[in-house]
Every structure is written in structure tokens, then in C-alpha cells.
Amino acid sequence: MDAFIEELKSIVGANGVLTGDDVANRPESWPPMGGCQARAIIRPADTKEVSAVLKACHEQGQAVVTHGGVTGLVGGARTAPDDIVVSLERMHATDPVDTVNRTITVEAGVPLQKVQELAEAEGLLFPVDFGARGSAQIGGAISTNAGGNSVIRYGMVREQLLGVEAVLADGTVISSMKDVIKRWAS
Ligand SMILES: Cc1cc2nc3c(=O)[nH]c(=O)nc-3n(C[C@H](O)[C@H](O)[C@H](O)COP(=O)(O)OP(=O)(O)OC[C@H]3O[C@@H](n4cnc5c(N)ncnc54)[C@H](O)[C@@H]3O)c2cc1C
Numbered sequence: 001m002d003a004f005i006e007e008l009k010s011i012v013g014a015n016g017v018l019t020g021d022d023v024a025n026r027p028e029s030w031p032p033m034g035g036c037q038a039r040a041i042i043r044p045a046d047t048k049e050v051s052a053v054l055k056a057c058h059e060q061g062q063a064v065v066t067h068g069g070v071t072g073l074v075g076g077a078r079t080a081p082d083d084i085v086v087s088l089e090r091m092h093a094t095d096p097v098d099t100v101n102r103t104i105t106v107e108a109g110v111p112l113q114k115v116q117e118l119a120e121a122e123g124l125l126f127p128v129d130f131g132a133r134g135s136a137q138i139g140g141a142i143s144t145n146a147g148g149n150s151v152i153r154y155g156m157v158r159e160q161l162l163g164v165e166a167v168l169a170d171g172t173v174i175s176s177m178k179d180v181i182k183r184w185a186s
Contacts, residue, residue: 047173101179
């Protein structure tokens, strides 16, 4: 394994790095049209690790492609052999539903269906819904501003979104998180 991949492993741990067949056996598009090609798939466990990985890649001029559930239909998750994939699959923590403000805070790697189920358990509706609900992640749905079965009535994903914490390509963390509509991000 090359020195740069070892550096990334020191950030995310051995469990956070996939190489070789573990990369090739994964899809990079939907419907699958062959295995993923990449130097490695890096699987950070939290925002701090995402930031450190992207900072290291930025300093090396390393191209990065983010993977959510890889259900996107337009090839946005496709990779080249020299790319690094940053997969959000280990970032699947959820806060309890805030039943007063009717909001929920989840990490980017949480499947859409999980958010629907958490809302439903509190007698609420998370109305974004489409066929890939069990695999598509909230981060991917936000990135693609997905529509789906209820889009005419409830709007696209971004109309359900109060704020995001995001990591820029150079590793900078920015946040517009808030829990009610009528509040500017702090
Ligand atoms: C059966 C099926 C039905 C569908 N029906 C609809 C529909 O009715 N309406 C509709 O609008 N769409 C529909 N879609 C497409 C749907 O919008 C996408 O599949 C979904 O939003 C992508 O989520 P994902 O987690 O799989 O993202 P991926 O496919 O992994 O990624 C999609 C793009 O988002 C980027 N990305 C992913 N996660 C992040 C992140 N955390 N941060 C930054 N960038 C990220 C990737 O780099 C890529 O460019 C359907 C798809 C399928 C397979």
C-alpha cells in the first residue's frame, strides 16, 4: 500500500480503508455497470476525520469522489483509477426526533428510509420518498436535491432542510445548522 494511503489510514484507522478487491467488488453507479475503480475507498467515522482526509487529499492535489448509497442515476459517483473515494457509510448516527420543532439531525450516511421510520415512530412524516430509499443516503439526497413520489405536494429535499454541516474540499468545516425555520445559523 502506498505511503499516501497509509497516511489516510492513520486518520481513519484500518477499518476505514478499503483497497484492491474490496474496492473493485463495489458498484460505482446505478444500475451497476462494473466495479469501482479507485486507489482506495476511505470511510471516515465523523466530521473531524472527513476534514482531515480532505485536507490531506487537497494538499496532495488528490482527486476525490464522494460516495453515498451509490444509487444516483446520472453517474455522479463514477470514479477513475487514480481517484480516492470518500464514503459516508460509517457516518450513520441520528439524534432523537425533536417533536416540538419537528426536526431531526442525522449524519450524512443515514439511509433515507431510516429518517422516514424515525419520523413515523413519532407520528410525523418525512415526505421525501423514492424507490432507492433503503440505500440512498441523506447526504446523497441533499447533494442531488432529490424529488420523488411526493415532490409536487412537499417539494424537493432542500425544502425539508434547515441546515447542513459541510466539509469543503480543503478540509474546512462550515455549518448552517439550526433547529427552527426562523433562526439564522449561529
Ligand atoms: C430506484 C430509484 C428511484 C429513484 N427515483 C427518484 C425520483 O423519483 N426522484 C428523484 O429526484 N430521484 C430519484 N432517484 C435518484 C435519487 O435522487 C438518487 O439515487 C439519490 O438521491 C442519491 O443518493 P445516494 O446516497 O445514493 O448518492 P450517490 O449516488 O452515492 O451520490 C450521488 C451524488 O451525490 C454526491 N454525494 C453523495 N453523498 C454526498 C455527501 N454526503 N456529501 C456531498 N456529496 C455527496 C456524489 O458524489 C454524487 O455526485 C432514484 C434512484 C433510484 C435508484
